[in-house]
Every structure is written in C-alpha cells, then in structure tokens.
Amino acid sequence: MKDSQNNDVRLEDILNTTPIAVSWSSLSSGRIEYINKAFNELFGFALDDILDVETWLLRISPHREYYQNIIAPWIEEYRSDVSAPDLKATLFCKDNSVRHIKMCFSTIGDKQLWYFNDVTDHWVAEERLRARSNMLEMVAKSSALKDILKVIVKQIQQESPLSLCSVLLFDKDEQCLRLGAAPDFPDIYNQAIDGVKVGLNVGSCGTAAYLGQRVIVEDIYVHPYWKDYTQLARQAEVAACWSDPIMSSKGDLLGTFAIYKRSVSAPSEKDFELINFASHLASIAIESFRAQEALQKKADFDHLTELANRGYFFQQCEVLINKSIDDHSPFAILMMDVDHFKKINDQFGHKTGDLVLQKLASMSLSILRRDDLIARIGGEEFAILLPFTEKNEALLIAERLRASIESSMVLSLDHQNVFFTVSLGVACRQDGSGTVDDILNKADKALYQSKAAGRNCVFSVEGSINFRF
Template identity: 40%
Template sequence: MFAQATLETVLGALPAGYLLLDLSRQVVFVSERFSIACHGRALPAAGRPLPATLLPQAVLQRLDQPDDKGLTLPADGLLLEWLVTPLQDGWLISVREDRHAFRTLVDNSPDIITRYDPDLRCRFINNTLRRFSPTPATEHIGRTLEERRLPAQLKDAIRHNALQVIASGKPQRFISELSLPQQLYVFESRLLPEFDDAGQLQSLLCIDRDISEQHATRQWEADENRLLEMIANDRPLPEVMGWTCQMIENQLSGTMCSIMLLDETGERLHLAAAPSLASEYKQAIDGLPIGEGVGSCGTAARRGEAVIVSDIAHDPLWQDYRELAAGNNLAACWSQPILAQDGKVLGTFAIYHDHPCTPKQHVLDIVRRTSHLMAIAIQQEQRATALYRLATQDGLTGLANRRHFLDLASQRLREASHHGKSFSLLMMDLDHFKRVNDNHGHDGGDVVLQAFAQCVKGTLRASDLVCRMGGEEFAAILPDTPAGEALVVAKRLRNAIAALPIAHQDHTIPITVSIGIASLSPACRELGELIRRADLALYQAKAKGRNRVCVAESL
C-alpha cells in the first residue's frame, strides 16, 4: 500500500480534485484541485471535521449509502461529476468538470459562444452560429476576425472590446448588431478573460445573446413615449401619422408602412401617411373601397380584424391587386384595423415587405399597440374638430357662426386695409321666411336654410367667408372684391337662389333673398361701419320690394 505522503502526491497530480476522509468524517487529505472545483471555498485542514455545508447533500448521502455510480450536479454554471469510493478506513471523494456534458450544453445553448486566443484567432465556436450565418462553425476555427469576413461594424466592436479585456484583465459587456437581408439582429455580448494556473491570459470567451426582441421592445417603449407626447401636445394628425410610419420602419428593418382612414361614408379608405411607398402605388390605393378580397387593408376594414398576407402573389385576397403590388415590389402585407373604443373601424395600419414573410409575435404586438395609439390620436382629433365646430360653426347650416365670422372678418379687413386691397361685405336676408315656417313647419324652414347655405357656398369663391348671423339672416365677406364686382356676384347669387328647387314632403318651397352691399373706402374702414352700411342697404332692398340687391354707396 502506498504511504500517505506518496498517496497525496499521486492524487495531487491527477486532473480531478480529491478529498480523503476517515471513518469519523475528519479530513485526512484535500487536494488543491478540489478547492478549485469547489470555487475556492475555504477547506478544513487535515484532522478537522468535514463541514456539513461543504459537500452537496446528494454526495453526503453516498457516505451512508455507498454507490459505485457517479453523480453529475450543477454548481455555479458548471456541471461537476462526483464519485464517492468507500475505503476500509474511510472514503475517497473525487470531483471534476463533466466536459462531455458541458460541451453538450454549449452546443445547445441559445447563445453564440466563441473562444479566442490573445491574437483574436477563433479557437472554438458552438453550433448556435448556424442560426445567424450560412457559414458552418467549423470554417471559423483557426481564423482571425478579418479572415472570418465578419461585418465591419461587428468586427470593430469585438476588436475594440477584446483589446480592453487584454489590457485590463477585466470582462467587458457591449451591444453589437448583425444586419441580415431580412432582419436586424441585436446582441448583448460579454467578453471574459480566461487565465492559466500561472495567472497569464490564455484566451477570451465571448458570449453573444440575441436580444433583438427585447431591444425592439425597449426601443418601441421609448418611441411610444414620444408618440404619446405628440398626441398629448395636440400635434397635427398628419405629422403624428407620418412620424409613426417612420418610427416603425426604423424599428422593423426592410418594412414600409401605411395608415389609411375611413371616410365619412364608411365605404372607402383614404391614404393618410405612407412615407416609403411608391407614388404610383399611393395614388392607386387612395380611395380604396373596403370589402372582402380588396387586398389586406380593404379586407381588414370590412372584417374589423387583422389580415396577415404573407405572400401576396398567391393569396386570393390580392387577386385584383396582384399586378399592382408586383409592379411596386410588394410581396407581403399585414394590415391591422384601427378601432375606436366602441369597435367602429376608423382606418387601417399596414406593414409591407418586399419579400414573402410571416410576422413574429413581438411584431404583431407592436402592430396592435401602434394601431391602438393611432385610434387614440384619431379620436382626439375628431373630438378637437367637433369642439372647434361647436365653437366656430352654425350647427344647422355648417357655415361660420356669428362670433367666428366677426373675428375672421375683422382680421381680413385689417389685412386688406393695410395692403390697399379692395374688400366687400354682403348682408343677406331670406324673404318672407316666416311664411315658410308657418306653411311647412320648422322642419321645412330648416331644409330651406340648409339649401340656401349650400347654394351660397357653391356660388361664392373658396376664399370668401359665409356665416349665419342668426335666424334667416346671413353675411359674407368678399376679399379682393370692389363694389362693382360685388354687385355682379350678389346679383348672380340672387338669381341662383330664386331658381333653387327646394323639395320638402312632396312640396317645392320657393324662396328669394334680399342683399345689401358695403365696400371698403376711405370713409368706411371698420367692420362695424361696413356691417351698418350693408344693413342699411339690405333694409333698402326690402323696402323696394325684396328679391333685389342694393349697394350702400348708391344710397
């Protein structure tokens, strides 16, 4: 039998770590490698009792129930193989790293694991690489960063951080990107120094974890906060939608986005934003009817649910639009309806690709959240528009109300006076309107007022402003129009009203209008004076028999 000193020398030279116990479980011998395998834990000296927490519980059980089979247990990220051998006067416990199991774990790890020598030559890389590169892992072995033909940005990131590890001996963590034709991958990379027993740097271990989805989520959350700020600050809806499309296109490489809004009839979609789609395609889809089989967006708006078309060339929903899509290099389209709180369809949000593809779950989540935010923006715009209309428009006719008209008329009159331009004002009153209400009721009177308002708007220019002053009295300003031209316009309007066919409950209601005109002059430069003079001219027109036009300057 070996002397104890000889036994300790032999065990200390072996690659495994060894612990020798006597029958009372006191330490007889412990090798240095045993301490290393136990990650530097303080070990008792010879002659001291074995601490109850030093060994795993499963190993301690083998002291009472001997078994010649080894135990493989995880410890601090490694797999350790334990073997308890009963002796006549005690136990011999050995431990070593289970290298076969470790290699199996490495090759099945979701992370790319690479080992470099100090010259940054690849010495090992696991098979996870094949998820991101068509080049087999074996072809990277023995090659430098340049010889591996890595993308320049990725190569520079590895070299920069590796040099810092070599110089400092400390691990480095950094973010790297890998841009492939169909996707941008983002990795969280860790470079770890590996030392030999003499403390010399032997190699660098690089662990690259794919965090593309987490990165996209974090980026989306940051962009989402900015988008919410834009909505909260009442930025114009076209600006919000254009920025949203560009935001998603930046997040999802290779995509093209569009936002379409449903018109008031609920039958057609009109393009609101599509910064990256071709002009020809945008013109073709603007005013797209909704319905089953009308591409992804028309169908999504009709169904009120998402429509994912992964291959336009072979999907029946695109049968009538296949050539249009192909001519603009569009191969996939995922469309999400934009829904109001009550479920009403407001429009669609779509993502296009130039190659057939199916969205991943995190992309679908982004699309849904984006469409929800667009619904908030659209409804806020609608509410703001409704409030503006209440504040500035007459509810029955849709014309400007008296207060809004006076504000705008004063502003435009000042501009005309400052620039020396002509300016005229019409005051209009429907003749015998009380008879209309008496003969046809207030419903008939409302129909007449609405018809009159539409006729005036249709007869005057877009630059003119018309308002309902109250009851059956209306007013209009005519910028850049002298008194003579205003008279021509007023007569044309009077004739149009007299010839207007107004139908109500199987009856035709005839109406006429009296009009007074006042124009900007050295003696009349204020809006109040213009209105007073136009009112006097209107009163004169009434006094002369109605259905006629009078000009204030001729009184």
C-alpha cells in the first residue's frame, strides 16, 4: 500500500495506531508472528516472550483446566470459519495482574488475526455493583454477619484471584480482633488470629487497628510488625499483607480488612482502590448489622439490667424444652426474687433500688455459666434457665447465687451501705415432657416456700410434674 508521497505504509504501522490489542499467528504452525503496541501495553509481553498461540494462552489462563474447557473448545469450533464470535475470558498479564478480556479472531488464508478488547473496568464496575446489591439484600434479610462478610471476601478474591482476604472484627471490651471471615485460610491460622490483641507489631491487622491507618507489609518475613508471627505466615503460605482499618461513619474502629499475597508484593494503584472498596463495603455491612442487633437487643433485653426480658426468656425456654425432649436431656429453671425490695425503695429511693437490680444482674452473670440464661421477668423477679443441668447441680448453683448476693452491697445516693438478699425456687425437668408454664409454676411454688421459710434461702418442690407429650 502506498500514499501520495510514494512511501510504503505497512499493515503493522496501521495496527500500531489502534487502541485494541492485535496479534496475528500462522494457522499452520500456530506461531505468533506479530503483536501491536496496544498488545504489549495490555499484556506486558514482547514478541520474543511468546512462542505460539496455545503455549501463550496456557500461560496466561488462570489454570490449565480453564484453557482446556473454555478457550481451546472455542478455538477449535471456529477454526475453519472466517471469523469467531467474541469470547469473554479472564487472563493474566506478564506482571500477574488480571484482565477481563473480550477476544476474537479472523482467519485469512494461513493467518489468524487476533483481537483483544480490555473490558476490565466495565467488569469491575458491574461486579462491585452486584456485590453491593447482594450485600444490602443480605443485610435487609438479617443474614448472619459472617455470611455477609464472606460474600465480600469472595468478591474481592474474585477480582484479585492471586489474593487471600480476611475480615477481623474489633472487640471493644477485650481490645482484640475476632474472626469475621477468612474462608480460604487454613483453620490453624484462623484459630491463631481469633482474639489477637490490638497493638503495635501485632502483624498487619493488629497494627492497623492500633494506629487507625492502613499498614502495607510487602515482605512479612523481614518486617518488624510480623516478627512474632512469621511461623504462622509460613503455615498459611503468605508472604505479604496489606491491612486497612474498617471505620464506622462516625470514625469508630469496626475491624480490619486485609489482602494477603503468596509472594512478596507491593500494592498498585488498582490494589489501593480495591482495598478502599472492600473496607467501605465491610463498614456498611458491619454498621448495618450492628444497628439491627441493637434494635433486636432493645426488643429482647431489659434496658435497666441489660438481661434478657420476659418474652425472650420464654422463647428460649420453648426452644430448649423441645431440644430436651429430642435429646432426653435434663434442664432446670430457677425463680429468684429480691427480699423486701419495697422497703429498699421506700428507705433509700428508687434509684438505689435500680442499683440493687443492676448489682444483682452483674453478680449473677459472674456466677452463671456461658450457656445459662438469666432474665428479668418482673419488677424484682428473675428467672434463670440452666440447660443440661440435673437437680443437685441446679441447687448448688442457686446456693452460690444466694450466698454471693448476700455478701454484696451497693451505696445509696447518700452513701449508705445497702445490703440485700434473694430467695430462690428450683424446678427441674428430669424425665418426660412438660410445658414451660408447668416448670415455671413448680419453680414459683418453690420460691414461695423460700419466702415462707424466712427468705434468703433456696427451696425445691418435692414430687413430680405431670408431663404431657
């Protein structure tokens, strides 16, 4: 081809001006004979880096099965056609970055002309919009927080296939990080980081939470932040970690989002953009979940003592009684009442009475076991559910409660020592079945026996309940 100045204009020169990545290969040998400038800029490969179409496509495919199951059948199907329809593919560049490509080829004689159109930005925008929509739907449906965070982690790992990601949640009371979601880390790693204290030199996440700013560790094995955790990193087979603090809309720490790499790595601008998106999405999820949790707590818990309320207690009793029937397991219910509570209110005032109830609640929680449930079901009346508990053990727990509360006190508003005691009634389900009301009535009768006996004591009604199936 010649122009008006009689100079040769080669096809290569024309293709070098197009923004679309183009190459051509020999149909007979498969060898790639030409790549344009856009091809080099997109994939990072020079012509000397590439042998033939199959070898190169295998090299840039996420894994061999991807090439064999998706790309190779497409090439074979349209090999003899003049042109092939677009194929959407996920491919790796020379620097291991990921590109989402629409590619096709045309056959002209012995040549195959290949076109590669980078649609990564469009793909990322669509995927992030979908991830955000899915997350908000899960929040609206009150899905478990761990499931919501897992969706976010999987989305980021899909966008960055050579990464492993984790979300840790900040426990303000314990000043530590709890496992939120890290679905592709080994159990030994997740168990080790669950509960790690926030502080300087506590890996990338503990340090990011402590400093309240992003921490980039390009090489775990030489960085002082990871000095005490290199063995753990080896077990997880990771070599770099970039961690971002997850902050609430009010600036409070919610947790951390971390991107790990299996080789020593520095983040690119796109990586910074990705971790910003991930942290923001996780922040929305955690804040939304905690807002719902707070509303639920208001519905299920007593505002003064922060114990369960009557409705929640009965709900949990129904659940446990059904489980108890299925498992043939015992449980006990205690009824507890503050002795002469009206006198305390009359003598010291209602605010002191409130302090007594709060003290009783905190003392009880310090004695009861993790699976036990205590609820405020009336003014000064409390009920306690003891799962998998026989009668003798229930009586011992009741006596520990009575003795501990007897030895406690609160200060009135005028700084007087206010001592108080409780009476308790115990009822147990040993065999058969009964309604919650049946067992509560039995515990209530035992409580009245305690009061009749002079208060500040524990009683259990003798005899059995007529359980109904």
